[in-house]
Amino acid sequence: MDLKHFIVIGLMFSVSGMADPEMMGKTFEIRFESHHFSPQTLEVPANTPLQVRVVNSSRERIEFESFSLNREKVVEPGGSVTLKLPALRAGTYDFFDDFHQDVPEGAIVAK
Amino acid sequence: MITPLKAALRYLPLFGLAAALRCAAQLDPWEFEVYPYSTNPRGIAEFETDNAAVVEGHAAGGEGTASGTLRSQGMWYNSYEVTYGLTDRVEAALYLNMAEPAGGGLQWAGDKFRLRGRLFEQETLPVDVGWYVELEWHKTPQYDDAVRELEFRPILEKDLGRFSVMANPKFEKVLAGVGHDQGVEFGYVAGMYYRWARSLSPGLEFYGGAGLIDHADPVGQQQHYLFPVVWGELPRGLEYNFGLGFGLTRGSDHLIVKFNLELERFVGAILRAPPDGGWFF
Numbered sequence: 001m002d003l004k005h006f007i008v009i010g011l012m013f014s015v016s017g018m019a020d021p022e023m024m025g026k027t028f029e030i031r032f033e034s035h036h037f038s039p040q041t042l043e044v045p046a047n048t049p050l051q052v053r054v055v056n057s058s059r060e061r062i063e064f065e066s067f068s069l070n071r072e073k074v075v076e077p078g079g080s081v082t083l084k085l086p087a088l089r090a091g092t093y094d095f096f097d098d099f100h101q102d103v104p105e106g107a108i109v110a111k
Numbered sequence: 112m113i114t115p116l117k118a119a120l121r122y123l124p125l126f127g128l129a130a131a132l133r134c135a136a137q138l139d140p141w142e143f144e145v146y147p148y149s150t151n152p153r154g155i156a157e158f159e160t161d162n163a164a165v166v167e168g169h170a171a172g173g174e175g176t177a178s179g180t181l182r183s184q185g186m187w188y189n190s191y192e193v194t195y196g197l198t199d200r201v202e203a204a205l206y207l208n209m210a211e212p213a214g215g216g217l218q219w220a221g222d223k224f225r226l227r228g229r230l231f232e233q234e235t236l237p238v239d240v241g242w243y244v245e246l247e248w249h250k251t252p253q254y255d256d257a258v259r260e261l262e263f264r265p266i267l268e269k270d271l272g273r274f275s276v277m278a279n280p281k282f283e284k285v286l287a288g289v290g291h292d293q294g295v296e297f298g299y300v301a302g303m304y305y306r307w308a309r310s311l312s313p314g315l316e317f318y319g320g321a322g323l324i325d326h327a328d329p330v331g332q333q334q335h336y337l338f339p340v341v342w343g344e345l346p347r348g349l350e351y352n353f354g355l356g357f358g359l360t361r362g363s364d365h366l367i368v369k370f371n372l373e374l375e376r377f378v379g380a381i382l383r384a385p386p387d388g389g390w391f392f
Binding site: 049061063067068070071072073074076079083084085086089098099 | 149152155199235348377384
């Protein structure tokens, strides 16, 4: 296989698999205010793609991070970000603010 | 439902494609690191030091990880890197490469500048895709007989449950110095990681290099390494990656120890936040 074939196959593979916006699943919200995430435990359906919108209602910059989900996003004060998540197996997935270690950790529970 | 392990095996041929191509570029022993899809967020600076010590190497220059006149045996490759998130999708980094040969002192060995970015949002494509462009310069023939080199890497990542699979195929062109009149070299950097605990998780990393795209070196002269690694986060946000690298060919050094440390902090954004829905900047 030469370089040209490698690039063409890669592009075809990428473009053909772009996600349909209607297939991205339901959106859930986690809000950060008063140095806490709310809800601290978010229940979501297992085995279906979903989105989590993180809203920062505080005056401090946060880094929303989940080690088990491999997600890391800075959220400006008053801003929000939306994370796309694949279908999760039933289980508990952590999240925390990496900029403030004293903020209590939260969990996304897929059932 | 497909288990993460089965899914990882399903995607392995894609990531193995790079390694299966019949050629590879020379290795960068100053940076045994696999790049993920994610980049430094806007305004975040990361300070990193990468270290690799050749415990069992070669006795003559130009062999193993040594590309210059000095031998690789006993060499300590030491680099310092500052990375800054220009936007949430593009970061810039500056490197200072140092080296200490066996019996010698720590010396300057070159500098690098790179830009790295990610395309779309995570999970938009079946495989998350990023890009990497690097310019390296040095006049240190004792470490590398090339003077200026340009490198491009597509970055591929797929998360499968707690597994992450990453591949960085490398395309490198010597712009000045020995090899400037030759073509493009191809190599690979790849890794498989399992997220077990924030403080300690295992992984396997693969590095290889074998020559020009249209004229690969004989297999015995190529370099291929397998690094079992542990990685994680220490208190105060200090992240580490420690591994033992085993050379898989005669042309490889036999044993390398690597230890990378990094720390990220918000230092302030210089560019405005891009509008939602972007895919490049």
